[in-house]
Amino acid sequence: xxxxxxxxxxxxxxxxxxxxxxxxxxxxxxxxxxxxxxxxxxxxxxxxxxxxxxxxxxxxxxxxxxxxxxxxxxxxxxxxxxxxxxxxxxxxxxxxxxxxxxxxxxxxxxxxxxxxxxxxxxxxxxxxxxxxxxxxxxxxxxxxxxxxxxxxxxxxxxxxxxxxxxxxxxxxxxxxxxxxxxxxxxxxxxxxxxxxxxxxxxxxxxxxxxxxxxxxxxxxxxxxxxxxxxxxxxxxxxxxxxxxxxxxxxxxxxxxxxxxxxxxxxxxxxxxxxxxxxxxxxxxxxxxxxxxxxxx
Numbered sequence: 339x340x341x342x343x344x345x346x347x348x349x350x351x352x353x354x355x356x357x358x359x360x361x362x363x364x365x366x367x368x369x370x371x372x373x374x375x376x377x378x379x380x381x382x383x384x385x386x387x388x389x390x391x392x393x394x395x396x397x398x399x400x401x402x403x404x405x406x407x408x409x410x411x412x413x414x415x416x417x418x419x420x421x422x423x424x425x426x427x428x429x430x431x432x433x434x435x436x437x438x439x440x441x442x443x444x445x446x447x448x449x450x451x452x453x454x455x456x457x458x459x460x461x462x463x464x465x466x467x468x469x470x471x472x473x474x475x476x477x478x479x480x481x482x483x484x485x486x487x488x489x490x491x492x493x494x495x496x497x498x499x500x501x502x503x504x505x506x507x508x509x510x511x512x513x514x515x516x517x518x519x520x521x522x523x524x525x526x527x528x529x530x531x532x533x534x535x536x537x538x539x540x541x542x543x544x545x546x547x548x549x550x551x552x553x554x555x556x557x558x559x560x561x562x563x564x565x566x567x568x569x570x571x572x573x574x575x576x577x578x579x580x581x582x583x584x585x586x587x588x589x590x591x592x593x594x595x596x597x598x599x600x601x602x603x604x605x606x607x608x609x610x611x612x613x614x615x616x617x618x619x620x621x622x623x624x625x626x627x628x629x630x631x632x633x634x
Contacts, residue, residue, distance in 0.1 A: 342386035346371065346378055350392065358487050365392065402431055402460075404446035407438065411447075412616050417482040417609045418475055419448060419461075422618035425471040425595055430462055444476060451476065452483035464490055464560060469580075469595025472499070473603040473618045485608035490560060496604040499555045499565055500544065500620065502597035502627055503574040504584055507551045511542040514568040518561040527581050528563040530571050537561040539568040547631040550577065554601075566596060577627065589630070593623040 341349065350362045350371065357365075362380075369377040370393040373384075410422040421440070423429070428439045444451055444461055451461030461476040463486045477483035489495040519534030521527040538558035545552040551574065555565050566582050569575060575583040579596035589597075602617045620628075 342384055344384045345380065346373065346382040346384070346390075347380040349384060349390070354392070355484065358484055359491075365394070370395065402439075402441055402445060403437070405437060405442040406446050407443035409443050409447055410618075412473065412618065413614075417478055417607070418486070419444070419478060420473065420475045420603070420616050423466055423471055423474050423600075425469050425593075425621060425623065428468045429465045429474070430460065440474070440476075448478060451478055452480050463487055466600055467563065467566075467596075467598075469578075470499075470598045470600060471618070471621045472600025473497075473616050474600065475603060475605065475616075477608075482608040486605065489605055493558055494606065496602075497557050497560070497600065498602045499557070500599050500601050500624075501553050501555060501565060501569065502577045502624060503551050503553055503569050504549070504577060504587070505551065505574045506546055506548060507541075507543055507553065507572075507574055509543070511540070512572075514539045514541065514572060516568060516571055518564060518567055528561070528567050530567060535559070535561055537564050537568065539565055541569070545628075547634065550631060552628065565598060589627045592626045592630070597624050597627060599624055 347359070347362055347366060351359055354362070365371050366380045371377065372391045373382060374388045410424070411419065412422055413420040423440060428435050430441050431439050441460060441462065448461070461478065463475055463477050463483055466472065466474055475486060477486055486495070515538050516530035517532070517534030518528050518537045519531040521529040522531065536559060540556045540558070542554045543551055544554050557564060563581070566576055566579055570582040576596040576598055577583065577587050577589060578593045583596065599620060600618065602615065604613065604615050606612070607614050
């Protein structure tokens with residue numbers, strides 16, 4: 339290490355830009371990074387002139403099978419693929435869900451997804467909840483993955499959502515700030531908690547229906563269930579939300595899951611540097627709810 343006083347994790351991020359910061363943190367935690375022959379913590383500060391050795395474990399073949407699942411592809415090139423994810427589709431296999439995911443579908447469609455963070459071909463840069471529909475970008479190589487992840491982290495990638503919520507929001511627009519972490523008693527839920535991760539959501543009213551409101555939400559951060567938690571915190575839970583919403587609503591026959599849609603995504607192309615804008619049309623279930631509300 340040639341810079342005295344520099345943190346180990348920041349030094350590695352500068353020297354190995356092809357790795358994400360989370361990957362670097364995992365390497366340090368596993369003892370795969372040695373400074374002068376000894377494992378150190380991420381916050382270790384260089385003395386200057388020390389030798390740093392990094393062992394990169396061989397990528398583990400993902401135990402995920404390709405599945406011929408139809409995809410609504412909005413854009414695709416050699417670096418990225420942008421899809422309109424359907425409501426009800428899980429993004430990545432997890433405990434109890436190994437088939438029918440977006441990754442299963444992508445593996446059947448692409449043979450060149452990124453292998454970042456030590457797993458071959460996951461491609462996933464950011465996520466949407468199972469019952470949230472709309473625009474998602476996936477990386478087809480590691481360089482694109484790192485560049486896109488950095489844009490999301492640095493808030494240069496702009497994500498806009500639309501939601502149908504309970505109640506008539508008094509303001510025309512506003513900003514919700516509240517640190518989000520695991521709910522203290524309901525372990526499958528998130529909540530605004532002391533010591534949580536900072537989260538900021540900007541909202542704007544698009545249309546009012548008395549007992550319901552159509553809102554646009556723009557994220558500054560991307561915490562788990564962020565819009566769902568933040569809108570609930572101001573007394574306007576999302577229609578159909580099984581975790582945070584009201585149990586009864588008049589649209590149960592029209593929608594399964596929360597009425598939340600990732601409408602647009604703005605980003606800089608990781609290879610060309612070109613600004614790009616993607617939009618996904620409102621899904622049929624939310625459109626049907628709005629049609630019903632407008633009739634009233």
